[in-house]
């Protein structure tokens with residue numbers, strides 16, 4: 001048997017880098033600025049532990065575009081490289097100096113915020129440049145070096161006369177990448193990736209207005225001065241301690257994150273752990289609308305203050321992707337596919353930590369200022385309900401603070417609600433019936449009928465509430481939800497078995513035949529004769545709870561019930577104990593009987609909001625004829 005070593009020729013590595021290293025070419029700038037930041041933070045660390053005997057000062061990173069010369073410069077004042085270091089760190093592809101630094105300084109450097117990791121970032125420059133130069137001078141007392149490479153594996157190294165400490169990277173932008181010679185494009189990238197990086201980044205200058213000198217005349221223009229245009233905030237709120245921040249600081253950071261967003265956040269959650277993983281961040285609850293999709297992808301993910309993505313799928317539980325804010329963690333493995341991410345142990349822990357923190361925050365808001373919590377309920381309920389549906393751990397906690405508002409503006413927790421209604425709303429089978437409406441106006445007459453009986457009616461109008469009711473019914477004992485228009489109120493909460501009907505069986509048969517003769521084929525109503533109180537409505541249109549709820553769940557649950565499109569189904573309940581119904585039965589003239597039935601059916605439809613179009617016009621005309 002023969003063994004050997006496959007010879008990987010590096011001659012062809014540059015075209016490969018260009019094509020496959022990163023799908024997004026624009027990230028080269030993020031990589032170069034990350035290296036410049038690392039170089040600066042390393043120097044900071046070395047001066048702080050006394051290993052570098054130089055003045056750290058106030059280093060900045062500068063980005064310069066030379067459109068004529070087709071060059072882009074990234075200049076830092078960090079620790080620089082000696083010739084030996086250039087050979088070691090740059091010429092060896094996939095050797096990470098960042099990783100080496102972290103290993104060497106272990107504990108002391110663990111909080112230094114070093115970004116680099118894989119030893120590939122630098123080479124992303126070749127995605128947009130056909131020649132790259134490095135001019136660098138180490139903080140150590142050694143001559144400066146000039147490295148240059150034209151994209152083939154051949155490079156040159158020579159001495160340079162650079163005097164100041166630090167590194168300048170010069171990209172000779174390739175013809176297919178001239179967009180990166182446009183100021184606005186570079187500004188856009190800096191804003192996207194570098195807005196919160198820890199070292200100040202200068203891009204051009206700006207004009208600052210100074211105060212007018214003493215004794216200046218009204219018409220004298222205020223003096224101005226050219227200053228560095230620093231594009232980033234090196235100390236964003238999430239890197240600070242919660243104790244050092246006021247409510248206003250959180251709000252102004254929100255505006256910094258979302259300059260185009262004009263609403264104020266309702267409240268924030270400051271995340272801060274370092275064991276068993278590192279994570280900081282601030283999440284905000286914005287005012288949410290009932291549209292679930294438009295609000296996603298607002299949370300930004302950072303690693304050591306470098307923007308990575310605004311797709312936090314897999315890292316943040318789905319129901320929290322409606323929130324806004326930032327998460328910063330060096331522990332999220334981003335070089336792997338999303339499906340792997342969801343199986344990663346550290347990521348799972350991060351996700352459940354975030355869920356727990358959100359639940360704890362909501363719980364303390366509820367306990368500490370219930371009135372305020374109630375006033376915000378409508379804007380936050382969708383997240384909480386969604387969370388209760390999708391995460392059992394969250395359900396357990398949220399069950400104690402989730403609120404159920406009534407049509408009269410009271411708010412109950414589930415437990416309070418049970419206590420409040422158990423006397424009055426328990427049916428003959430000992431089941432607690434929770435009545436609700438989804439629209440106070442449209443269901444007014446049904447709500448009124450329930451309130452006449454002294455029942456509490458909840459107002460539940462969020463788009464996923466039917467799923468939550470389903471979950472509550474299965475996870476709690478002997479309760480059921482019923483919308484006020486699901487059945488006549490006495491049937492919704494049936495306290496006795498039967499009511500006596502005034503009509504005989506033959507009379508009922510005849511009534512049914514009369515009704516069907518008038519609107520038989522034209523209706524999609526199932527006629528149901530019921531003996532009810534004589535003061536209940538004579539005709540009531542109802543929509544059975546089960547079918548309606550399934551239909552709603554299907555609309556909001558992405559077809560998870562596989563029922564196709566279900567038709568609308570209504571019952572027409574006829575109260576056989578009502579005077580008008582007797583009158584219909586006993587009317588001799590066919591014409592009058594027909595008119596009574598049509599009018600009654602239309603009134604029932606009107607009350608359910610179903611009378612529209614030509615039917616409504618016809619009804620109005622007929623009603624005028626009757627009153628004149």
Ligand code: ADP
Pocket residue numbers: 031035036038039076078079080081089090095096097098099115116117118119120121122123167
């Ligand atoms: P990584 O950052 O993951 O270590 P890179 O390919 O981005 O890998 O960079 C390789 C190495 O080159 C760095 O670790 C660092 O030692 C060196 N380097 C790159 N840019 C600079 C710079 N601006 N100043 C000093 N050293 C640098």
Ligand code: MG
Pocket residue numbers: 031034035098115116117119120121122
């Ligand atoms: Mg790097």
